[in-house]
Amino acid sequence: MILTDAGLRACETPSSLLPPPSSLLYPCPMSAVIGHEAIVRELQSLAASEDPPHALLFAGAEGSGRSLLALEYARLLNCEAAPPSPAVPCGVCRPCRLIAEGAHPDVIHLGPGDTLCRPQPGESSHEKHPDSRDIRICQVRGLIDLVARFPFEARTRMVLIEPADRLGREAAHTILKTLEEPPGHTVFCLVTAAPEVIIETVRSRCRRVDVRLVPPAETASGLVARGVDPAIAARAAAECRGLPGRAIAFAADPALMGDRDRLRARCSQVAASRVPARLAHAGELAEAWRRDRSVVLRALDAWEAFWEERLRAAAGESGASSAAGPVVALRAVSQARADLQAQVQARPALELMILTFPPVTLEPDPEEELSRYA
Known part of the structure; x- marks a missing residue:
């Protein structure tokens, strides 16, 4: 299997700033991205154009592949394969290898x-x-100083800001001019699950790329292509929720x-x-x-899965009333997720979600019922 423990940590760390491990990306001629073929084609076209956009905003849930897409763009811009820009980064030149290893000085x-x-x-x-939860103005000042200089070795330096919704208001206003008129050798990629939290003046200076969920069949196919056992790939694709x-x-x-x-099971009890x-x-x-x-x-993923199962079960029952409860619950989970991404206080957001859930009566466990009469 190509996947490693390092790959697990990079993919599971929330809002991780770690690039994906080289074992996930290379050696293989394929894109590092699973799914998102239309976005990859768009990035290929942008990288091959004479005037690529200076700022992209990748909006999507954690785990959707949004950061991998940004790094794919960095490789497309800097791969040393013969021009025109290749459809897929070669994976063997120095820029490709350094970006894949998370060691490129200009990413x-x-x-x-x-x-x-x-x-x-x-x-x-x-x-x-070091433990700040926000991107502060002092960091943006340092970034502005850095991008004013020429890259160490890349044709195009990439600045990956993640999660971009953590830009404080002062920091966001400070970076505006650089986003509007960046040096010609630098592109910015802002990565976020909550684009609406970013101030509009920053969003308007970026070309937005919406990173949506990937169908299970595409995910399973991508895993198998990377050496995963087909049975494990099928189950992982079914469980990953896109x-x-x-x-x-x-x-x-x-x-x-x-x-x-x-x-x-814990959701059932609660x-x-x-x-x-x-x-x-809560x-x-x-x-x-x-x-x-x-x-x-x-x-939250588990709560969504729990209520989706009950919604499917209700679909087989007569009348729409049995489906109303799961629908309300799913909306409550979605609202809680949005509130947390928008940095609403966690406790009231989660309490509201939990108290919105309709009451549930669990079916008795057959084994427990039999044990009473043993």
């Missing part, structure tokens, strides 16, 4: 923390902020798919509980949101 990853932090002259009290990054993680460690079953137990569950998720947001995102 700049900017995210929350203190990367590129540059205090203002005379600002002696400025403290480092997100190839999650399918890659599942294929690298199939035990993660068992974790999803455990989470759905849905059948009274209000105090539901609020306690509190657990809110606390987890502070420590590791990927835990909460997986829980």
Whole structure:
């Protein structure tokens, strides 16, 4: 199997600034991206044009392939294969290899923390902020200084800002002029799951690329092409909910798919509980949101799967009323996800979701019923 533990970590880390590992991308002549053929063709066309756009906004859920698409664009712009720009990066030239390994000096990853932090002259009290959840103005100042210089070796430097919705308002206003009139040797790729959070003046300066869900058949085919066992690929594609990054993680460690079953069982227990137990569950998720947001995102996925199963079951029953509850619940999960991405306070958003869920009566476990009479 081509996938590695490093690939799992890169795909599962929420809002990770790590580029995908070389074992996922190369050695193989194919694109690193699973699915999204129309977007890849668009990027190929843009890279081959005389005047590529200076800023792209990749909007899509975590695990959708949005960051891989941005890095695919970096390879298309810098691959040393003979012109015209190749349909697929060669994967063997120095730029292709360095980008795949996350070691190219001209592919700049900017995210929350203190990367590129540059205090203002005379600002002696400025403290480092490695645990910051936002991209701060001091980082943007450092970025502006960097892009004003020529790239070390690339034809085109790429700045990958992820997640771009974490640009603070001051930082966003500071980067506006550079986005509007960037140096000719630099392109910006903004990556986000919540484009509506980014201020409109920044969004309007970017060409938007909507990264949508990938059908299971395409995901499974992409995994098999990368050496994954067909049975595991089929199950990972079915469980990933249209997100190839999650399918890659599942294929690298199939035990993660068992974790999803455990989470759905937990959803059943909470849905059948009274209000105090539901609020306690919301509190657990809110606390987890502070420590590791990927835990909460997986829980929301489990809730969606739980209510979708009940919606399918209701579709076989007479009358539309039986489907109303699952529909309301699915809308509540979607709203909670949007609220969290928009940085609404986690606890009230999750409590509202949990309390919106309709009451559920679970079917008795046949084995437990038999044990009563044993």
